[in-house]
Amino acid sequence: MAGAVCPGLGWGVATTIAPGAVVRFGAPSACLRSYLAVRGGLDVTAELNSCSTDTMSGLGPPPLRSGDRLSIGGAPQSEVSGAVAHSRRLTHRLRLVIGPRDDWFDPHAVDTLTSAAWTVRADSNRIGLRLDGPRLERVRTDELASEPTVPGALQVPPDGRPILLGPDAPVTGGYPVIAVVRRPGMDVAGQLRPGDVIWFSP
Numbered sequence: 001m002a003g004a005v006c007p008g009l010g011w012g013v014a015t016t017i018a019p020g021a022v023v024r025f026g027a028p029s030a031c032l033r034s035y036l037a038v039r040g041g042l043d044v045t046a047e048l049n050s051c052s053t054d055t056m057s058g059l060g061p062p063p064l065r066s067g068d069r070l071s072i073g074g075a076p077q078s079e080v081s082g083a084v085a086h087s088r089r090l091t092h093r094l095r096l097v098i099g100p101r102d103d104w105f106d107p108h109a110v111d112t113l114t115s116a117a118w119t120v121r122a123d124s125n126r127i128g129l130r131l132d133g134p135r136l137e138r139v140r141t142d143e144l145a146s147e148p149t150v151p152g153a154l155q156v157p158p159d160g161r162p163i164l165l166g167p168d169a170p171v172t173g174g175y176p177v178i179a180v181v182r183r184p185g186m187d188v189a190g191q192l193r194p195g196d197v198i199w200f201s202p
Contacts, residue, residue: 014039031191043071055126055168092198094185096154101144101176105156106137113154113162113178114200122194126168128155129189131198135160136178149173152181152189154200164189 017023028034044051044061053060064070098110112134121130136156149155153165155175164181165173166189179200181189192198 032193033191038072040073043073056170091188092192092196093201094188094198095182095201096152096179096185097182098179098202099177102178104138104140104144104176105178106139109136109138109178110202112136114202117197117199118162120192120194120196120198124192124194126166128166128169129164129192131162131164133161136162138176140176144174144176146172146174149177150180152183152186153177154179154181166190 023036025034025036042051047060050060053063055063096114102110113136116133118131118133121132124130137160138156138158149165149169149172151165151167151169153169153173154162154177155165155173156162156178157175162178163175166186179202181200189198
């Protein structure tokens with residue numbers, strides 16, 4: 001795209017961009033993701049009333065690639081106010097509710113879950129954050145019938161290393177869920193990088 005490159009824009013500041021101007025994003029200095037909000041929204045085709053891409057099912061518009069062009073939806077023509085959105089302090093201690101399948105685990109597993117430090121693995125994505133830490137031991141080795149899951153569920157596969165299900169989580173799963181992270185903690189989870197360390201509090 002031709003045009004002048006915009007000077008450094010402050011974080012969380014509503015700004016009017018001149019037609020033809022170029023906005024460039026570098027890697028965020030903290031956290032994992034940066035967000036660009038466009039007044040009027042982006043004019044893409046909604047699927048099931050959403051314009052997001054679901055990486056697991058493939059529903060929604062395809063992920064953006066270099067060279068893609070997106071149209072902007074209708075928006076007021078007046079200048080924006082320039083108001084600043086203040087950032088929240090992110091804590092890496094996530095609150096959770098124990099269960100529903102904590103009875104599948106050794107009685108000490110919940111204590112282990114809530115006392116250990118957990119490291120985000122490199123093979124994490126929007127489907128789930130895979131965590132490294134002490135093994136959560138089961139007392140049952142049989143298979144669990146698939147049952148509904150939600151973003152925030154902490155599933156534990158046979159290797160004992162929990163997976164924190166993210167926004168693209170499957171709607172059902174067969175691994176026992178030892179606990180569920182409360183909704184505010186999922187905003188933090190979405191910004192965790194591989195190698196970040198988190199803790200859980202009941």
